[in-house]
Amino acid sequence: MNILRLELKRVLKTRSTWILLLAAILISGIMAYFPISFVHYSYVDKNGESVTASGIKAVRIMKKNAVQGDITQDKIQKSVKNYQEISKQYGSIYEDSIPQDILDKKILPFRHIIDRLESVYADPQTKTPADLSKISPGEAAENFYKKYTWQIKSRVTQPSAQKQALALYEKVNKPFKFIYGFGSSAAADYLIILIFLLVFLCTFITAPVFSAEYQTGADNILRCTKYGRKKLAVSKIISAVLICGITFAVCISIFLFIENSAFGWESLKTSIQSVTAICLPSIDVGQFEVITAAAGMLTLLATVSFTLFLSARCRNTVNSMIIAVVFCLMPLILSSISGSNVVNWIRMILPSGGAGIGNSFGVNLVELNFLRMGSYSFWSPYVMIISSAAAVPLFLILAALSYCKYESV
Numbered sequence: 391m392n393i394l395r396l397e398l399k400r401v402l403k404t405r406s407t408w409i410l411l412l413a414a415i416l417i418s419g420i421m422a423y424f425p426i427s428f429v430h431y432s433y434v435d436k437n438g439e440s441v442t443a444s445g446i447k448a449v450r451i452m453k454k455n456a457v458q459g460d461i462t463q464d465k466i467q468k469s470v471k472n473y474q475e476i477s478k479q480y481g482s483i484y485e486d487s488i489p490q491d492i493l494d495k496k497i498l499p500f501r502h503i504i505d506r507l508e509s510v511y512a513d514p515q516t517k518t519p520a521d522l523s524k525i526s527p528g529e530a531a532e533n534f535y536k537k538y539t540w541q542i543k544s545r546v547t548q549p550s551a552q553k554q555a556l557a558l559y560e561k562v563n564k565p566f567k568f569i570y571g572f573g574s575s576a577a578a579d580y581l582i583i584l585i586f587l588l589v590f591l592c593t594f595i596t597a598p599v600f601s602a603e604y605q606t607g608a609d610n611i612l613r614c615t616k617y618g619r620k621k622l623a624v625s626k627i628i629s630a631v632l633i634c635g636i637t638f639a640v641c642i643s644i645f646l647f648i649e650n651s652a653f654g655w656e657s658l659k660t661s662i663q664s665v666t667a668i669c670l671p672s673i674d675v676g677q678f679e680v681i682t683a684a685a686g687m688l689t690l691l692a693t694v695s696f697t698l699f700l701s702a703r704c705r706n707t708v709n710s711m712i713i714a715v716v717f718c719l720m721p722l723i724l725s726s727i728s729g730s731n732v733v734n735w736i737r738m739i740l741p742s743g744g745a746g747i748g749n750s751f752g753v754n755l756v757e758l759n760f761l762r763m764g765s766y767s768f769w770s771p772y773v774m775i776i777s778s779a780a781a782v783p784l785f786l787i788l789a790a791l792s793y794c795k796y797e798s799v
Contacts, residue, residue: 393625401599401629410591411637417591418641421584422648425577431498434491449570449653456570457499461506461664463531469500469507470527477523502568502664509667510537514544517667535564541668542758551760551767558769561672566664571657573665573675577649581679582752584645585686589693589745592634593718594711596694599630600701600793601710623793627698627786634694635687642683650679662756669756670769682752685775689744689751692778693718695785696741702792718742725749731762738770739777741785751775 401407431448435441443451457465476483476496483497483504497504504522507530511520522530539559546555572578650658658676663669673681697714704710717740724737725746737743738761744751751774759770 393621394628397622397625397629398632401595401633407595407633410595411633414588414591414637414641415644417587418584418644419648421580421587422645425575425580425649426652428576432490433494440490446652452498452574453570453654455494455499456502456568456574458569460565460567461503461534462565463534465500465503466507466531466534467527469503470522470525470530472496472500473504473522474527502570502574506566506664507534510534510541512541514541538663538668542670545668545758546760548760548762548767550765551762551769554760554767554769555670555758558670558672562663562670563661563672566661567659567674568664569654569657569660571653571660571675572649572679573657573660573662575649575653577653578678578682578752581642581645581649581682582750583747584641585682585689585752586745586747586750588638588641589686589690589742590715590718592637592690592694593697593714595634596630596697597701597711597714598707599626599698600789601704601707619794620790623702623790626793627789630698631691631694631786634690638687638690642686646679646683666756668758670758671755678752678755682755685744685751685755685771685778688775688778688782689742692741692781692785693745695782695789698789699785699792702789718745721746721749734759734770735761735763735773738773741778741781744774744778 426445426449429448429452430442430444431451432440432442433451473483476488476492480488488497507522508519511522511525511530512518513520539556542555542559543552546552658674658679660675662671662673662675662678665675696717697710700714700717701710704713719742721737721740721743724733725748727733737749746753751771754770754774757770760767761770761773762768
């Protein structure tokens with residue numbers, strides 16, 4: 391315990407560590423601010439003047455005006471009728487010429503239902519949103535949940551993958567439930583970005599853990615002490631994991647507390663299917679937050695473990711830093727190069743595979759992505775979780791062994 395305490399003190403005394411830790415906390419606050427500030431709501435006040443509310447005020451107005459609760463046939467039918475009425479009069483619900491008071495009454499309260507209808511009745515190949523003016527309100531209401539299943543079958547065609555997709559969707563509670571809040575905003579996108587940034591910052595924190603001592607020569611002295619190999623290696627690893635893990639937990643907690651306080655904790659009961667396009671898991675928004683955060687923590691630990699292994703293998707900090715950053719960014723690079731099955735396998739089994747922008751675990755959780763291996767298919771979130779879980783003990787053990795066997799030259 392004394393060695394661990396001293397190692398924690400040594401790491402926390404460095405200026406670079408404190409700069410990175412403070413940057414992480416600052417970034418979490420900034421990331422939490424953006425989704426709230428981006429909410430705008432225009433309306434006509436009692437004096438007939440057009441007013442635009444922003445931030446918390448806009449959130450409160452939208453919560454008050456939105457049609458919430460179960461997405462029933464009556465609500466679906468009313469949404470389509472309003473859509474068709476406005477489209478017939480103005481050509482489209484997206485026309486700028488539509489008076490604000492009409493939008494506030496006819497479209498905006500039902501917008502989440504209209505968005506889901508456009509996805510469910512979309513062309514499964516092009517994913518072009520459907521023109522609801524060509525669908526009868528009664529048909530749209532009656533066949534909404536059947537069409538949702540049809541979309542899954544049409545988009546996931548490989549037999550093994552389709553069977554898994556339908557099995558996942560069968561567990562979803564119907565009708566879907568909607569409460570305006572976290573899921574209706576850009577908060578989920580910023581949660582994913584925050585996870586990526588925290589993983590990236592922790593890469594810089596852990597890259598010098600072993601290599602810095604090789605570079606300064608302090609390693610030669612430490613190895614001569616009573617606890618210079620195994621216990622010191624374990625202490626260094628535990629201290630790095632603790633610092634990064636606690637930093638991640640604190641920053642994610644700050645972000646989620648601010649977002650849920652602003653958008654309303656009651657909105658966490660919203661079905662994930664009512665705020666995203668076609669997706670599979672039987673979870674609500676609150677469960678999405680927890681699962682995404684937990685997967686982010688696992689990705690962080692996998693990336694930190696791999697970075698510690700690199701640090702134990704490299705003779706100087708610069709090399710360990712460069713290689714660690716390249717591997718941290720590799721999933722982003724690969725996803726921009728190709729979307730082939732082979733590339734996706736490589737991208738998702740990398741230690742940082744669960745962190746990214748458009749290719750992260752959180753994104754894959756609400757998309758229809760399956761990886762193929764022969765006639766078998768695997769849901770991408772499962773691949774990411776299993777790979778990260780396996781990477782943590784593997785690279786921690788390799789890091790300790792590499793440090794113990796390292797010989798200076």
